[in-house]
Amino acid sequence: MAIPITITCECGRAIQTDLGERVVCECGRAYDTSQVPREKRAAVVAAQTQFRVYMWFGILFIAGAAVTGYLVHGMVGLLLAAPCVALFWFRVVQPRVSARQRKALADLPSWTIEAG
Secondary structure, rough: OOOOOEEEEEOOOEEEEEEOEEEEEEOOOOHHHHHHHHHHHHHHHHHHHHHHHHHHHHHHHHHHHHHHHHHHHHHHHHHHHHHHHHHHHHHHHHHHHHHHHHHHHHHHHOOOOOOO
């Protein structure tokens, strides 16, 4: 599972890469991101997995409401249930989940990688 990271070079340029790769800045400095300690990498992977679980839960919640609406009231139930549940998800649940995710991202470890 690729973990996207941003490296800020000493020259000021930001480099987008995946954790574990070796990248070279335009100024010639090279950074090896495989130097990141395992415990810090595990925290990032856990946060990324949690974000994906929330996303899939939302999709399944909306799809489940649509199927239930269809089974109970036919096409009218589907056409009413799916938008109502999607509206509830994106207006009520998702903002709360996003706020918790932003806090979790702020609490993730950061590290300094020296150019080599």
